[in-house]
Amino acid sequence: MAARPSGPTTSSSVKRGIVPLTLAFLTACAPRGELALGDQAFHQGRQEEAARHYSLAVDAARAAHGPELAAALNSLAAVERLEGRYDKAAGLYRQSAASLEKFVGADPVELRTLYYDLAQVLSLAGKLKEADEAYGRFSDLAVGGAVAGGSELADELVEAGQYFDLQRDHIAATKCYARALTIRERLLPPGSAAITELQEDIEAAKKSIRDEGAAPRP
Secondary structure, three states, X not given: OOOOOXXXXXXXXXXXXXXXXOOHHHHOOXXXXXXXXXXXXXXXXXXXXXXXXXXXXXXXXXHHOOOHHHHHHHHXXXXXXXXXXXXXXXXXXHHHHHHHHHHHOOOOHHHHHHHHHHHHHHHXXXXXXXXXXXXXXXXXXXXXXXXXXXXXXXXXXHHHHHHHHHOOOHHHHHHHHHHHHHHHHHHOOOOOXXXXXXXXXXXXXXXXXXXXXXXXXX
């Protein structure tokens, strides 16, 4: 799986989805003292210390009733995920998404990525029904959003499409693959392997729709 650069309050690192999203809108007004200390501890592998700083940042943000709460919750969720506490991470991602929606609307890039991360931790926790709903929300934002997107979004869409295929929701899979293909065709030379593979994925999903009579997502 492709790696993301940077760290908790700027962008994902280590592995895609494990460390949080960009949250550029939020970091300008985040409680930088505790978040900065948390980021430093995180990158040095001191996860318990990072969690303490992020928890303090969450408390400060709740008291301020401001948009910085989403950034603090998201950073804390990343630590919980790395420590394998997927249920707790999922709860924090949900709170972060709710805070983000409250302050910056329903369809920013950050919200889309939050639902992607939420879907991943729910899948890791074995909560496939809830993961399905989170992937569906991610898909709605990613496929229907106005953001053109880059290679990272294309990768996320492909992974979501593969998830939907496994769940036999081939119509949702096709939509994800098609949006990913549009992005890759804009970024890559014609005939690239990544483009050809996606075209094959789309045809396979369409064949499954015909063979299985797959119904669209409710």
